[in-house]
Structure formats: structure tokens, C-alpha cells
Amino acid sequence: MSTDTDRAPRTFTRAGLAERAAALCRADIPASIVVFLVALPLSLGVAVASGAPVAAGLIAAVVGGIVAGLLGGSAIQVSGPTASLTVVIAESVHQFGWAATCFITVGAGVWQILFGLSRIARAALAIAPVVVHGMLAGIGIIIALQQVHVLLGGSSLSSSFAALVGLPHQLMSVRGADLFVGLVVIAILIAWKFVPRSVRVVPGPLVAVVVATVLSLVLPLHVERIVLDGSLLDAVGLPSVPAGSWTVIVMTMVTIALIASVETLLSAVAVDKARPGTGTDFDRELIGQGSANVVSGLLGGLPIAAVIVRSLTNVQAGARTRAATVLHGVWVLLFAVALAGLVRQIPAAALAGLLILIGVQLIKLAHIRLAMRTGDLFVYVATVLSVVFLNLLQGMLIGLLIAFALLLWRVVRVTIAATPSGRPDRWLVTIDGTCTFLALPRLTAELAKVPAEVAVTVEMSVDFLDHASYELITDWAMRRESEGTAVEFVEIGAARLATAPAGPPERGHSRQIIDQVIGPWRRTEHRDNPIARGIAAYHRGHAHLMRPHLHGLRERPGADTFFLTCADARIVPNVITDSGPGDLFTVRNVGNLIPAVGEDVSVEAALGYALDTLHVRSIVVCGHSECGAMGALYHQVGTGIGLENWLAHAHPSMARYRDGHPVALAAARAGFGAVDQLGMVNVATQVQTLRANPAVQEAITERGVTVSGLFFDLATARLIAVTEDGIAEFDDEGNSVVKAPA
Template identity: 60%
Template sequence: MSTDTDPARRIPFPGLSDLLRHDLPASIVVFLVALPLSIGLAVATGAPVAAGLLGAVIGGLVAGAFGGSALQVGGPTAGVTVAVAGSVHQFGWAVTCFITAGAGVLLVLFGLGRIGRGALAIAPVVVHAMLAGVGIALAVQQVHVLLGGQAPGSSWESLIRLPQALHAVRGGDLAVGLAMIVVLLGWRFAPAALRRVPAPLAAVVAATLVARLVPAEVTRISLHGMLFEKITLPALPSGGWGSVLLTMLTIAVIAGSETVLSTVAATRLRPGLRCDPDRELIGQGLATVTSGLLGGLPVAAVMVRGSTNVRAGARTRASAMLSGVWVLLFAVAFVDVVQQIPMAALAGLLIVIGLGLVRPAHIRLARRSGDLIVYAVTVLVVVFWNLVPGMLIGLALAFGLLLWRVSRVIVTAEPVAGSARWLVTVDGACTFLALPRLIAALDRVPERAPVTVEMTVDFLDHAAAEALHGWAAEHENSGGTVEFVEVGAARIEDLAAGPPARGQARRMLDEMLGPWRPGAPRDPIAAGITAYHRGHAHVMRPHLGALRDRQNPDALFVTCSDSRLVPNVFTSSGPGDLFTVRNIGNLVPSAGDSSVEAAIVYALDVLGVRSVVVCGHSGCGAMDALYHERTTGSGLDDWLAHGRGTLERFRRGHPVAESAAAAGFGEIDRLGMVNVAVQLETLARHDRVARAVAERGLVLSGLFFDIATARVLEITTDGIAEFADVASGVTAGSRESVVAR
């Protein structure tokens, strides 16, 4: 991968133009966001204020220079706040610096071990729940600071002491904290010109002004001398190495997970932006080692900084590095400004940040995916116990839920309506764990009843296979019949060749197409019918049973006789959906052909179809003969004469042809598209069609199947267009050209 095209590997120093026009302004915006966050996180952990600023400086400079994403910005993160706070409380700040440096070494090892992308294999619901738990714990503790008190050591203690804190609330601190929260939450409604100022900075300034105006006393940040005069160097712990190593690993895992997730998420904000998660772990690890050795907080890639950097227009990694420079200059030159910031303002900021980690979208996703119990338990354990137990319990629950889902099997045994036959269905992973459910279902089948056992399984072991064979033999001995229909990826016959294994997911498709592949039997029709009876006829029976006496198609489908067109496949339709008319060139003669006329009348007057579709295709032989005006001296010439109007319209310059030319189609295919549009016009003039359109809203549609790409285009009287993905609203285009309607 070349360095000049990959932003993740671009050299740290941009050109002067990029630096002045993009990176310099973006770095200032990132600095304004990082400054209050870094100070607030330092206060929340019980670390010196300088530790937060050092983390921001080193995160910008070191991680910015060596990270794997050109636009990611490192710095102190709320994700490790609880772990760091617990370390400060248990070991003191100097030992915590040693733990921070050790966590950085682990991050570097994670990156060198190429497990950056492997971190994505951790169940996202556990990561989301961990961050939510950290956010809730952070917010609960900072409520006490907002009320004018001190943050307790645990969430449980915070809740117990909350009534006492409310009784002793300090009005000045509460007013400042509420002002901070109001500005943060309401800043998005400010005028666009004001919103250029980052919300955290605007909120801190507003809260500081409120602190000067309120008559009550307000607690402010306490500093003595220059911020970096008394940098705390790391110290070795005097004991408890097990707890030290566990805390070190906890910080590394949380910081690493947040780094990988934030880096991947930041790339989605700008198409074409690439990243190397392993290299980013190395960069953040080096920054964390440096920060720990100099007395700073752990460093990680943080989504709020990275997204701010991307949205501010940064082009290279110089923006992240410059943001660290601005924090350093501020910390050295503006100590007095730092001392004016109220503690309650930082508490309000951290409450908003903490609650922001509890994202409703993550909760909705957990509910939709059936992982809500994992999310809830992980959050509760993190909040009321600790981060490490929460992570381990969450992973254990997620793994247990995965095993349950993978090994789950659905077994039913029901009589077939209107028949003496019984249908037993086995769907899922059929193992010895499913034997109680399987035997119970089989026992419901009456003696001497004909039975179809439909197996849609992706894993089958010997115990389940033997149970099925034993029951089948016993049922047949009692006078019944048993027919096994295996449509899943795993088959009973596979067990004779070796141990149980996952079946091939393409097996059904291979069986359907097998008779037509090279080397297949000489009579593919007979072979196909045999395969159909063996594996798919039973699937069709329920659908065709309802259509036994009457059809009710949705559309009259006029298409070409070409063998490469399979309308039911590319329209995802089934039996009874399409009333199909096929002829050479998908023509609708205006006169002189009673066959197509009869189909139109029957479809509209008897079947009452709701739409009429004309479908052409690429590489059409009829269009090729029409274009070159070939003759055969047979009835084919008389039939293709119905398409001469299409050829004339094409040569005069039809809008559809122009649209198709812009999309890169050749002349024969453009003629085929014009032919669809002309047949639609012919249908629109048909008296019965026109009456159905006016009276009951009959819809006329044109399609074109591009064989080379296996895609379907929409044809109108004005042009061609790609179909849109109805579920996501994203155009499913295969060609780069924009086609007009």
C-alpha cells in the first residue's frame, strides 16, 4: 500500500497549503474540545489536574505521530475513569502512573501481536454495556460534586449518601453545574455562528461567568504554582502485584477496545479514509507509556475528539499533533485561567459525558438482537461492583447466549391439513442436546401414519442421527411410512464419511443447478425432476395447495423467450405470482397477433392483475436481428416486423437510448431498452389497459435484465434507472454512471 494514497500511513508533516487551510483550524477546534474534557477527567479520577493536561499533550503529539489513523486524536478517556479512580484510591497516584505505563506496554504488545482487529470480535453489546456502566458510575459520583460535596468512592456509596448530599447542597455550586448542563444540552439550538465554538468550551465559559455572578461561594480548581512544576514520577508498588497487574490489564483492555472501535467509527465519517487498528494501538500504547512515565493519565483514541477533527476539516495527522501543542502552551501560559474554572462546572460536564455513554441506540440494538439481558447485567455489575467483573460476566453471558443459540433446535410434529400424512420438521443444530425435544415430538406421531421428516439443519451428530433412524425403523415396522427430506446444509449420509461437521451452505443451490453443470447426466430434465422430488417438492406443496382451484397473479409479465431469463428468480416471486407471456423480443403487437391479445384480455378481465410488466434483456438476438435488418425467409421475419416501430424510434433518438448510452450500454442493448419503452406505449393505448389504468389504477412497468451483471434496471418512457434498496433507501447501482429518468 503506497504512502501517498493511504492516509493511515501518510507522513506526519503535510504540505503548507493543507496545514494552513485545513489542519491548523481543525487543531484549534480539537484543542478547545480536549481542554475541558482533560481537566474534568483528571479531577474525576482524583489525579492532579496536570495529569489530564499531560495526557492530552502526549496523546496529540505521540499518538498523532505514530498512530494508524491520520485523523484520530488520542487523549484521556472517560472509559477508563472508574479503573483509574479505583487505582488512585487503592495504590496512590505514583503507583497509578506505573500502572498506566504498564498498560501502555500492553497496548503496544496488542498492536504488535496484530490483535487490533481481533478486538472487534469482543461482543459489541459487552463493550457498549461496559462504557454505559462507566458512564453511569461517573455521573452518579459527580452528582455529589455538582451539589457542592466530594465524590464518594463507589456508586453504591454515592446512592446511599445522596439524601445527605441533597440536604447539605451548596446553592452556588448547584447553580454553576446546572448552567453548565443547560448550555451543553442546548448548544445545538444556538445560532449557527455561535455553534462554531465547541459546546464544552462555551459551557465552561458560561459556567465560570455564572460563578462570578452568584452571591454564594463556589468551589474552584485548586492549584499551587505552575502546572508542570511537580510532575509525579511513577513508583513501584510495595505489594499486591496481583491487583496491580489486573488493574493494568483492565486499563489496557478498555483503552484498546475503545481505541479500535473509535478508530473504525471515525473512518465512516469520511469515505475513503483508511486506518490500521493495530498501528493505532501501537501509537496509543506509546503515548500511554510516555504519559505514565511523566505523570499523565492513560491515553486512548476517543470518538468525540476524532469525530470533531474529521468534521473540522482536518486532512493529515498534523492536526492531532498541533492540538497537543496548543494544550501544552495553554497549560504553561494560562495557569490563572485554569484556577478560575468551578469544580461544579467540570462535574456538570462529566455528568453529560457519562450519561452520553449510555446510548439509546445501543439499548435498542441489544433489545432487537436479544442481548438485552447481557447489556443490563453487565451495566449493573460495572456500576455496583467493578469494571473487570462486569467485563468477565458480560463476556460469559454473551458466550453462553451464543452457545444456546447455536445449539438450539426447533422440532415440530403436526398433521398435514386435509391429509392423513404427518409432517415432522427439525430446524437448527440437531445434536444429543436436542434428543429430549426430538423424541417427544416423534412420540406424537400416530402409528401407521405416513410421515415426512423435513430436516433443515446445519449441524447433525451421530446421536441425533441414530435416534431418527431407530424411530423410523420402529415406525415402519408398525405399518407406517417415513420419508426423509434433507434440505439443510448437514446430511445424515455425511456421517458415514467422518465426524460431524458443519455442512456447506451452498448445498441446496448446488443440488438445484447440479443437473445443468458440465459433466451432469445426459438428460438434465429427468435428473432435475428427480432432484426436485427428493429435495424440494414438499416445499412447494403448501403453496400450490392453496392455488389448486384458482390462480391469483399480481402481474401480467411480458418477457422474451430467451433461456437465460428466469423471471421468478430476479423478481423473487413464486408460484401464482406472475401470469407470464413469453415471445421473441418481448413484443406487444398493436394488431395482427391474437395470442398476446388473448393474454392481455384474460389477465385484465378474468384474473384482474394489478400491474403489467414488460421485461427486456441484454444480448437479445431479436434486437440484434432487428438492428441489422436480417431476414430468414420464414415466419420469424413476420414476427420481427412488429418491432420496426421500435427501430425507427431508436434511430430518431429516443430519450431511453440517450440515457442508456450515458450508462455505457452498447447499441443493441440500447435498442432493447427502447423496445421496452415502446411496448409500454403500445400497452397504454390498448383500450382495455387504458380503462383498467383509469378505473382501478393498473400500473405499467418496464424492466431490463442486464445478463452480464445479473442486475435489473427500471425502464420508463424517459430513461433508465437503477432500482433502490427498499429496506435501506440506498441505490443498488452496479454502474458508476448516473442514469436519468
């Protein structure tokens, strides 16, 4: 997919064309110039770092802008030569030569097209991020090590090990002019972050390279300069078939395709976040990138990938359509053809300084901190070292293997402990995690710790239980029970002992746990003795969790809230308020009514006990939707003498509803029906009755007791606050209140 602007219908009227031209001049042309100024020095630097002809970087920038810009799945993502491919390209150039490397680039493009056609683009995002971060850091170290030699006046060496070993010698033979030029570039790039935003409109890399070039021409400095033979058109040449092992050739193609694809997709994700609504088509993007690599390789250019720095620059510069991306490639082409002489004046050390800083920036402290927090630091370090001292492909494979091994260890890990429960006659065995045959040694050792002739509670929080573990646990339990020792199983996890022998072991899911918790609430046909079943399930799954808490509440019968609600079986006060034992003093009656003082002993006694003995701090009246009592009251249907007499206490609510109570009006605006409107008015009326109660008034004055109303909507399972003036909805945090729509 492309942006909304890109999807807009074409209008070829004079006014439509004028509007599109104005939008192009206002947004896309300025953005394309900014991206061109950023891409130019970076493209030259990547070519130098890769050991390729300088013109190859310019060709890749042109093709990346025009071909990938036109064919890709993102309208504002910018492609070109990238630092992440310098290592593998340098190895390919060293092993096969430049012309053969262009052939490999074509092959990598074909692989990317196949990736896109097979619609596996999102699968490339499945590579562990820590491996990608380590790979980029390793590439950054290699670039910095290689270019330090150029900065000091030497030349880049063939391997990181050679660069490290040769660094002392290079320091002894440093060329001051080259070092000065390179340090000027580094200083400007570092300082550019602190200049005013209005000045930073001009890209820092361009400023640094231009200043360093001018200084090298004005001052009496003898420095090595960029070698560009002929014009850009002279550098265009067909690739040649490489000689050597085709296994290595194909692996190099696949390596380039994978790295370019992963970087492209990661860049697309970042662009979509930076510009919501862009909606990159990942498969089309890979087809566009592959096509660009085929064209770049055929013309003698470097491999191409979407570059996140250029892409985000394009977004920040205000680009709206593909025109900005394509035009940036056109500007590179015009510059390379018309102003090739300027390129030859750039000192090699200036680009070395630029590349060193790019390499250092690929090592991000945020990635290292994240790896430390998530326990993946070993994967990160191993990937970095493998990339630096072996090669990119081996480093990535080693990182993936270690990451997979770590994941496997975390998945199959199980925690087992046998400890005294605090009572001399009972021990507690806890089994938490994935219980497989790999856990048998640990499981056997822990079970052996349990003394003979003591009762045992086995608490199992497992999501996977294989037959080996099942047999060991059940055999051990049967043996102890045959010796007269009680073994109680408490199963909290999704995998259960009862179902283990029924079929192949399967991993339990959190949905199964939810079903086990709320299953008893669901109305099912032909349920025999549901209370007995519920008691058994409670004893097996939850009683041991409640026991310590209730033990501590034995001698302090208190509550925080007096909660009056309807007797309807669908309302579960502790669930809808996320409270537990000791929190609510709950009183339930038909229609959640508060009779006037002296008219009902039961409610009055409960309220007095809550205020005087329990010292509650809040009083809540909670009604609900689809209330049978409110329906009977509204429709005035026959309900029997007992219920009819009781609902007489709700006649004031009916009168206020008919008079157009503000709560009823607010509920109507929110889309509630007449019976539910009456139910909300009834809550407001009961709150008013409570506030008029002398005992409640005294509690409000002396202790700051609050009185409030709630309404539970069964259809949405959400609570609504009922006030004197209307209704309000709580947000998911429960902190702020959002007014009902007018």
C-alpha cells in the first residue's frame, strides 16, 4: 500500500494539475533536495568503505532513488547504498573482483524479488532483534577499524584482525594532514547536533565534507583524494560471471539479499511509525528493492537497501509522495554527470572521518542496555565478535543459533522446589514452568527431599506436562498414599494431570486458564449438582491460595466499602470491583433499594453495622442493565403481593424518571433503553436517600465517608458512574472519568 496522498484519484483538469504542481513544489521538491544532500556524501563513503569504485556508490544512489522509489511498497522510503552491506561487499570484491560482485548483486536482487512474490516479507522480521543489533554493531566496529587506517594516512586492510594488529604501526607512521582533515569532519559532525535547529536544515555530513575539502584546498596540505576515473557514464559496465565455488557465490547472494531485506523492512516499520497511515506493502517493497538491485548490478552499482537515516530525513523534510524519493535520485544523477570534478577534490580522510562516526553510531548504548535487561547480552556479544572476526554471514548464523538455544532453554525451563510449608506436619512442592523429561533429574531430587510421614501439597503451575513427568509424579504420589501419607494436588496451570494420559502432550494456553476460572459461571445444559462441582474445583485450584489471606482476616472483621447491589445472579461484586475478602460489606436485595428510615429493618441494620462497627469509608449503590425489578416497575406488570409491596420503595424513582431526571436524559443520549434509564435514575434516587439518612450524614461530616452510585452494563461488562447530573464512563485506568456523549 502507499500513502493516502499516493492513493488519491488522479485529476487531470487544469485546476487539479495546478494543485498537484503546487503540492510538489511545496513539499516534495524541498524534501528531495534535503535527502540528496544527505545521500551524496554517504554514498561516496559507502563505496570507499566497500572497496568498490567511487562511481558505484553514485550509481546505486541514482537507481535506489528512481527504481526503488517507483516500484517499492512505500511512497516515502529512500533507498541507496548502505553501510550495513559494506563488509560483505568488501569480502566479495576481495574474493571475486568488482565485475563479479556486480553479478552477485544482480543475483541478490533476484532473490529479493522471489521473497516478495512468495509473500514471506514479514517472515524476515522474525529474526531476533538482538541478533540484528549485534550484527549492525559488528559492522560498525569493522567500518571504524578499517577507516581509522585511512584517517591516519594509510589504507584499509583486509580483515579486522589485521586492522587491529596493524594499528600500532599505523600510529607510528601517521600523516598529519590526513588526520587533521578527518578530525575536522568528526568534530563538525559531533558539534552539528548542538547548533540551532534552523541551521540544521543543512545536513551535517554535507557541511563536514565541504568544509574539510575547502580546508584541504586552501591550506598547504598534501592529502589523498577520491579517485574517480571519468564521468558516471564511463563507470557504467556490465557484470561478469564470477569464477569460483558456486556454493560460496550463491551464499553471498543470499547473504546480501537477507541483510538488505531485513534492513529495508526494519526501515519501513520505522517510517510507518514516524508517519502514521503510510502503510508500507512489505511484499511490494521487496520486489521494488530486488528490481533496483538487479538494475544497479547491471549498471555497475553497489547493492541497495532502504536506509533508515535517509528515509526519516525524507519524512522530517515533509515529503508526501514518491516524487521526493525519485527526484533525490535525479539530483544525484545530475550532480554525478555534471560535477564529477568536484568529487575528485574530496579528501579520502574526510570520508574516513564520516565513516568512522557512522560506524560508531551503529553501536547503540540503548541496544546494549536492552540486551542486558532482557538477558540477551551473551547473544549480542557473541554476534558482534563473530561478525568482527569471522564474517557477516557466520556471525548472523552464530547469533541466531545462540538466540534459538537461549529461547529453547527458556521455554523448557521448569522451577521445582520442595520446602516446609510452615506447619511441622506438611511440606510444599512447587512445580512451575514446562515439565518434560528434561526435568526428571531435578524433579526426582526435589521429591526425595520430602520427609516420610508428612502430608504434601503439590502446587503445579505448568503449561506443558509430558508423559514421563506425569508418570513420575503420579507414581510418587501413589507410593506415598499407599504408605498412609496424604498428597494434595493444587493445579493452577493450563496442563492438568487428569488429561495427561488421554493423548499426546499439548501445551496449555492462557485461554484454557480463563475458561477454568469463569467456566462455572457459564450456564450449560444438563449440569448436575453445579454447586458440588464448584466446591470441588475451588478446593483443588484456589482454596490453598485463599487460606493464608483468610487466616490473617480471622480476628479483624472489617471492610472498606458498604456495597448495596441487586440480588441478580449476573452481578458479582468482587469481580466487577476487582476486590477480595475483607474489602466489601455486601448487601443485596431486589432492585438495590434503600427504604426510608424505619421502613425496613434488614437494610437499616446492615447499614448501621457497617458504619458503627466496620467503620466503612465509602458507601456504594450499584444497579445494572436488564434489571427485572426495574422492568416490572416500568411496565407495571403483576409481580405478586410480596414483590409488589417491596417495589413500592422504588416509586420515587419512577416519579423522578417521568419528570425527566437529568440522569435519564444523559442515559438516553448514550443510547440506553427506557428500562435502563429508569435503573440509573433509581441508583441516583437511592444515593439521595442514603445522603438524607441521619447516620450517613453524621459519618459524612465526621469521617468524610463518601456516597456514590454505579451502574453495571451487562452488554459491555463496564461500570458507569451515576451522579446527580448525569452519567459518566471510567477509562481503562479507572482514574479519569469521560462524560457520556451529548
